Amino acid sequence: MDDFNPRTYIAALLDSRRPGYALPSAFFRDERVYAADLEHIFARHWLFVASEAEIPEAGDYKAYQIGPYPIFILRQDDGSVAAFHNTCRHRGSRILQQESGVVGSKIVCPYHRWGYDQSGNVVDCGPGNDVELARGLRLKPVHLRNLSGLLFVCVAENPPADFEDLSARVTPYLAGHAVARTKVAKQVDLIERGNWKLTMENNRECFHCGGHPELLNSLFHFLGDIDPATLSEEERRVYLRYEESRRLAMESWNRAGVPWQRIEALHGRPTGFRTERLVLEGAGESMTVDTKVACTKLLGSLTERRLGSLHLHTQPNAWFHFLSDHILTFAVFPIDSSHTLVRTTWLVNADAEEGKDYDLEKLTQVWNATNHQDAQFVAETQLGTASPEYVPGPLSSTEFLVDMFHRWYDERMRAGLKI
Ligand code: FES
């Protein structure tokens, strides 16, 4: 292994990938691929970590592990949000050691009690307090962008500049849903027993949605352009219902003045993304079992319930559903090559009261069930693709977003490795 060259090794693996097919097994379990993923994907791109609602008060923080980088985000006393490397400038201990918590105006490293102000400057060097030792030292900042209340970080020295383009194009879509005026109704962490790419692939298609009975109450799984001539009789019946729902939804969308046009930008750029407002089944209001709103106090100043679901996908680690009554955010964090944390957060209007405006069980039922089903799909695929007999099979046309994810991954790995 002495002459192991990651560039030629990963290049050969990428070359072995057949476009339009599932990925070869190595992409899901090879530790060298996983190391390259952390270095070239997770350490170089914008990652969604949290919404502002997760750190509502001054001093609130949340800590993350991005590959080898411990970092944290912090709500400062002036109300703004900052991100820092969670590595002490003395001898390197992690400073904030819980996943979330509250700090005062001084952040103290538990090891030798160096203290930092909320801007990261060293203000105290512990017992003896010889601050001269630390003159000019401060916590290293992490790049942070706030997309209408959704917080993205990038640990690279020079983060991709095209986040600004995403921001300019997506901000009008998010405006009505008032992300910054929400509160967390519920957050659930689920560890999927699979590689992070399987988690993302699974999210990028609804070919498997027959395995989501709760979700199918509200979801038409028509995505992209549909040619009715290719549909079965049963599917055509659903498609007619879809067209009628779409007509009604359009009226609501126009009345509410919310954008709905699809933007397809999932590859061909570092900060890949896609958005589209989808029509929902039944009452068309929300992703609930009865397809009606779960929270009667709508988001922001919305008055139209039938807004469907605004989908937003961002590469490499997130997806979102914005409804009229609540928002779902999903953040994906690799734990190791075969374990992935999926963090789901349900956001509702900050003024909504549980038990009065919304019922937590109704709000969370569909996606709690769906997430567990997805975790099973991912775990089984991790096991199945480990077989020496596994041969990547062809993607169907409805899996076009999986193909786009592969293309983006291939592009970004080659860009990172300069191959
Ligand atoms: S490592 Fe933080 S104070 Fe010493």
Ligand SMILES: [Fe+2]
């Ligand atoms: Fe799923």
